[in-house]
Amino acid sequence: MTTNRFWRLDSRPEGDDFASALSLVSEDLAPLADGEIRVKGEYLSMDAGTRMWMNSREDGYQPPLPLGSKMAGQALGRISESRDDRFPEGSLIRVFGQWADYSTVRPDDAWAVLVDDSIDDPRQHFGVLGLNGWTALYGVKDILGIKEGETLVVSAAAGATGSLACQIGRNLGAKVIGIAGGPEKCRHVVENLGADSCIDYKNENVAEALSRIEGGINAYFENVGGAILDAVLQNMALHGRIAVCGMIANYADEHGALGPRNYDQVLMRRLKIEGFLLPDVPERGPEYYETLLNWYKEGRIDVPFDITTGLENTLEAYSRMMTGKNTGKVLVELKS
Incomplete structure (x- = not known):
């Protein structure tokens, strides 16, 4: 009998105190039912959106996880058992499996995708070629409709999705301005991601820095919310566009956050704001994958990985991502 370790959601976390809300427990794996597959994980993806699943709010894009459930998240690995001939x-x-050594899922419910085994770095299936890359391309190209010569601002620009959005904007001919926390991250955004400049929100007045953009902000890729969104709204160009990918500043709030103080600028500047989720357009996946794969092979897009080793250290990795201590994509590497 194979033993499986998994993280269980025992209570709703308060703020970033995940250790009090989740526990690492073990079970004996049950036989697979018809239609199920079992994946021996090699990497787990740490994604900010999963913070919403830990809350009790019913108005999110996905219902909250019931207490006592295995914590859900993306897993990359090999199929160890299958009762589905397609896999x-x-x-x-x-x-979309569990924070566990083994994820047991029904493929159609788990958005299961067989991925290219010959890629030079399989971790890119969580990076450039994964949902972060697809989301960034969807947001910059399709939601914002970025045009050559326009100014694109990206918040959380050193994070997983933000770093890819910066490079995609650059590849499409935009002038890219990142917003990130600290001089080291800002250097990375400019020197490695190819942004034209980067605003350090920890040491600069973001609104003042954005006010110096000639002609205002044509397009904004939103990952943060809160005070950053307020600073952007007052510096948008007339008829500017905002693509809302994430609102990490609000995810821990059980009751929702108050709206932006400068919301009246949506009217004054005739802005278009659209929230988007990649699961709304699953049919676009192959197209996004090919575009990103070509750029990756040409050396025009990449993402650094922030790796924590061991399932037992998952909460450390998750906290790094949620508190902005990471640069690039946060992964947990599972020991074989």
Whole structure:
């Protein structure tokens, strides 16, 4: 009998205190039911959106996880057992599974995707070629409709999705301005991601820095919310566009956050604001993958990985991501 370790959601976390809300427990794996597959994880993806699943709010894009559930998240690994002929044993696969050594899922419910085993770095299936890359491309190209010569501002620009949005904007001919926390991250955004400049929100007045953009902000890729969004709203160009990818400043709030103070600028500047989720357009996946793969092979897009080793250290990795201590994509590498 194989033993499986997994993180269980025992209570709703308060702020960033995840250790009091989740516990690492073990179970004996049950036999697979018809239609199920089992994935032996190699990497787990730490994603900010999962913070909403830990809350009790019913108005999110997904219902809250019931207490006592296995904590859900993306897993990359190999199929160890299969009761679905479409997914043969030994295949490399990405799924919405669990924070666990083994994820047991029904493929159609878990957005299971067999991925290219020959890629030079399989972790890119969580990076450039994964949902962060697809989301960034969807937001910059399709939601914002960025045009050559326009000014694109990206918040959380050193994070997983933000760093890819910066590079995609650059590849599409935009002038890219990142917003990140600290001089080291801002250096990374300019020197490695190719942004034209970066605003250090920890040491600069963001609104004042944005006010110096000639002609205002044409397009804004939103990952943060809160005070950063307020600073952007008062510096948007007439008929500017905002793509809302994430609102990490609000995710821990059980009751929702108050709206932006400068919301009247939506009217004054005739702005368009659109929230978007990649699961709304699953049919676009192959197209996004090919575009990103070509750029990756040409050396025009990449993402650094922030790696924590061991399932037992998952909460450390998650906290790094939620508190902005990471640069790039946060992963947990599972020991074989």
